[in-house]
Amino acid sequence: MSVPVRPSPDLPPRPATVEERWAESRAPLVPRIRDEILGDGPITFARFMELALYDPTDGYYARRADRPTREGDYLSAPELHPIFGAALARQVEECWERLGRPAMFTLREEAAGSGALGLAILEALGLPARRAVRYLPTEATPVKEAAVRARVAAAGHAEHLADEAAPAETMTGLVIANELLDALPVHRLTVRNGELLEIHVAWRDGWFADELLPPSTPELGATLDSTGVRLVEGQVAEVGLAAQAWLRGLGARLERGYALLIDYGHPAAQLYDAAKRASGLLRTYRRHHAGDDPYRFVGEQDMTAHVDWTTLERVAEEAGLDVLGRTTQAEFLTGLGLGDLLVELQSRPGLTHAGYAAARAAVVRLLDPAALGRFGVLALGRGVATGPPLRGLGFRLPARAG
Known part of the structure; x- marks a missing residue:
């Protein structure tokens, strides 16, 4: 996808209210994700991304036929x-x-x-x-x-x-x-007080929110270890286990x-370079503009992450x-x-x-x-x-x- 540099005109200069987030998102999809969280507890970001993009009836990729066009959200x-x-x-x-x-x-x-x-x-x-x-x-x-x-x-x-x-x-x-591969679900990791944690998605104050929990699988830390990468305090990074699974299927x-x-991607040493990419490379795309808030326009915007x-x-x-x-x-x-x-x-x-x-x-x-x-x-x-x-x-x- 060509990467826009302008902020989206859909994003107000202030944080969006819960009411605005409901109105801009795919109405049937949000309650289903919410109910899964309330029923089973916080979900991994990879699961949230899977539902937002690939839900068979209301996910972004299931519904948007014009997504990679001039009339859509990005141009491939x-x-x-x-x-x-x-x-x-x-x-x-x-x-x-x-x-x-x-x-x-x-x-x-x-x-x-x-x-x-x-x-x-x-x-x-x-x-x-x-x-x-x-x-x-x-x-x-x-x-x-x-x-x-x-x-x-x-x-x-x-x-x-x-x-x-x-x-x-x-x-x-x-x-x-x-x-x-950039559009396959990714897990998000960070380090707090020297401990590797995974960013999960919780339901808090009427909307989706980050919640830090231990990694959902040892494979996440093992992936970083295999590259020799060590995340620094406060750094956020994405790990694409779904891309790895797809390759095994291939x-x-x-x-x-x-x-x-x-x-689009980088070798691991560049992808996880804390000096240049401390916040990771998860991006959203809507109407040919880039964003970085995955909890906006749920089901109505694309989400991607650079590959390793x-x-x-x-x-x-x-x-x-x-x-x-x-x-x-x-x-x-x-x-x-x-x-x-x-x-x-x-x-x-x-x-x-x-x-x-x-x-x-x-x-x-x-x-x-x-x-x-x-x-x-x-x-x-x-x-x-x-x-x-x-x-x-x-x-x-x-x-x-x-």
């Missing part, structure tokens, strides 16, 4: 312009080639959103690879998956859709997870092939996957020839000046290290050669002086 790379998908199509095709051009090649897209990325990839693939590809979109609910499949079919690619039963099967092909599912994880690349690489290897490399999105797309695609676009029949200007603006944003270009791309594999590097991993920007 696939929605920015199809040229992003056209660049990734080159990597898809190389992966297919390296696997020996199998007659059936599954392209599984996690958190497919509107299907814009999958559709752009299918449109840009060469004919031999397109014949082999079976596109498998996954989403938060069956209704949203069906909408993606309907869009792809309406665009003339029904024959390239994988069977709907395929998610339960092992696969040969490529998994793409673009901005999935290891079980991917029989032979590749995975591309595209997201160090831990994800460790867990991937433990799950039997090979780490093929990690780079920035700017370097990855440059290696795939994004600039060449823009030049080729100029000769496309019927392209208007406005159409070219939109594509050029998208390329600038995709490569900008202050915008989408700083995202990370982690390439994983199983049963594949670890060298030479994939095309997207073959380019590196010159190191900055100083």
Whole structure:
């Protein structure tokens, strides 16, 4: 997600009242979360985030079809312009080639959103690879998956859709997870009087509130220990156990092939640097503005946290996957020839000046290290050669002086 820098105009200059918080949040969802807390006691923040985002009827991702668009709350790379998908199509095709051009090649897209990325990839693939590809979109609910499949079919690619039963099967092909891991639920930790504690969510004075309790699982402290990180007094940090679980599932599912994880994050030493990120990197997004209060707009705003690349690489290897490399999105797309695609676009029949200007603006944003270009791309594999590097991993920007 592109990260806005302006404060949300929805946020008043004073703390919101309980009445305002009720009015701005998803009405059916708040009582269900409240009742769970009152019945079982404070819940982990990961559980709160799971309910706010993924509740099957009232969660943010279950309801908001326009979330990653200009009309929604944030703008993802696939929605920015199809040229992003056209660049990734080159990597898809190389992966297919390296696997020996199998007659059936599954392209599984996690958190497919509107299907814009999958559709752009299918449109840009060469004919031999397109014949082999079976596109498998996954989403938060069956209704949203069906909408993606309907869009792809309406665009003339029904024959390239994988069977709907395929998610339960092992696969040969490529998994793409673009901005999935940052949106998976995270636990929040802090240190008080030298003790590692977990921030839970309580119900207090008519609304949600933080409550410090011992960690809900030893895995939280073990994750930090595995990176060599020690939180300092008062520091707040996020640990993504759900992202680790997802990676283990990927290891079980991917029989032979590749995975591309595209997201914003840092190596552990940078992610948990108390001098720079003492309050953590949990963020909220609503109407293209960033916030930091997860108890506002419950069910009506997105919540994300930067991923820990160090831990994800460790867990991937433990799950039997090979780490093929990690780079920035700017370097990855440059290696795939994004600039060449823009030049080729100029000769496309019927392209208007406005159409070219939109594509050029998208390329600038995709490569900008202050915008989408700083995202990370982690390439994983199983049963594949670890060298030479994939095309997207073959380019590196010159190191900055100083």
